Amino acid sequence: GAVVSQHPSRVICKSGTSVKIECRSLDFQATTMFWYRQFPKQSLMLMATSNEGSKATYEQGVEKDKFLINHASLTLSTLTVTSAHPEDSSFYICSASVSGGSIYEQYFGPGTRLTVT
Amino acid sequence: LAKTTQPISMDSYEGQEVNITCSHNNIATNDYITWYQQFPSQGPRFIIQGYKTKVTNEVASLFIPADRKSSTLSLPRVSLSDTAVYYCLVASNTGGFKTIFGAGTRLFVKA
Numbered sequence: 001g002a003v004v005s006q007h008p009s010r011v012i013c014k015s016g017t018s019v020k021i022e023c024r025s026l027d028f029q030a031t032t033m034f035w036y037r038q039f040p041k042q043s044l045m046l047m048a049t050s051n052e053g054s055k056a057t058y059e060q061g062v063e064k065d066k067f068l069i070n071h072a073s074l075t076l077s078t079l080t081v082t083s084a085h086p087e088d089s090s091f092y093i094c095s096a097s098v099s100g101g102s103i104y105e106q107y108f109g110p111g112t113r114l115t116v117t
Numbered sequence: 118l119a120k121t122t123q124p125i126s127m128d129s130y131e132g133q134e135v136n137i138t139c140s141h142n143n144i145a146t147n148d149y150i151t152w153y154q155q156f157p158s159q160g161p162r163f164i165i166q167g168y169k170t171k172v173t174n175e176v177a178s179l180f181i182p183a184d185r186k187s188s189t190l191s192l193p194r195v196s197l198s199d200t201a202v203y204y205c206l207v208a209s210n211t212g213g214f215k216t217i218f219g220a221g222t223r224l225f226v227k228a
Contacts, residue, residue: 004160032214043204043218044161057214093160104149104208106216108160 003027004096006109013084013116020080021112023094029074030096032103035067038091038111050077074099084116121205121219128225135192137222139205142186150181151206152190154199155221161204164190192224200226 003026013019023033031052036044048069050056056069068080077096081088091113095106122140129135141150149168153161165172167179167188178191192199202221209215 006160034214034216043220045218046216049214091158095160102149103210103214104151104166105163106151106208107163108153111158111160113158 002098002107004094004107004109006092006094006112008112009110010113011115013114015085015116016083018080018082019084019114020078021092021094021114023077023079023096023109025075025096025107028096029099030077031074031099033071033077033094033096034106035069035077035079036093036095038093040091044093047079081114084114086116089114089116121207121217123203123205123219123222125220126223126225128227129195130227131196132194135195135199135224135226136189137192137203137205137224138187138189139219140187141205141207144185144207145209145211147211148207148209150179150185150188151208152177152179152188153204153206155202155204164203195224195226197226197228200224 005024007022033050035047038044047062048056048058050069050071052071058064071077091111093111095108097103151166152164155161165177165179169181172179180189202223204221205219207217
């Protein structure tokens with residue numbers, strides 16, 4: 001149980017284009033989902049907290065106009081990297097907490113490798 | 118939110134018990150401690166979570182002293198497949214949900 005998927009697993013895009021990454025909770029409902037990014041050999045950094053039906057809460061230093069988050073249903077959150085640049089190349093990972101459960105228990109997706117050329 | 122400190126790397130041999138300690142000196146009353154395992158190019162996998170004292174599940178034990186300023190993940194009888202990065206995470210839901218992942222401990226299990 002508590003499986004989270006991400007799509008795509010890998011994406012290569014050209015500088016200036018936008019990329020959408022999907023995060024789905026497959027066997028549970030998730031009121032709250034989280035987006036992280038991870039650079040090579042570094043730890044995960046929380047980018048934003050996404051709540052179903054409301055605006056996401058972004059961490060300090062994360063541009064909300066660049067990283068658009070939509071959490072339109074209890075099983076799907078999307079992260080759109082707008083006008084991507086090479087420095088946005090990273091491993092993006094989402095996680096989700098079970099609705100009605102502990103927010104402290106996060107289940108992570110497999111990650112999406114974004115490469116901007 | 119409490120900053121976490123972990124050893125950068127550890128080596129072990131198959132069959133040994135491995136203990137990884139994480140310091141979180143400024144942990145707050147409502148913060149929880151969770152440990153994750155991560156393999157290259159994969160998302161973190163939940164290992165164990167605790168608030169205080171000792172928690173045990175089928176894969177690990179978590180020891181948290183009374184002052185909660187540190188926590189120790191104990192992996193019994195490691196195998197080669199336990200070679201991974203282990204992260205301790207302090208999470209707070211006071212004034213908005215926050216998480217701080219430690220830098221991670223690279224565990225290398227040798228035959």
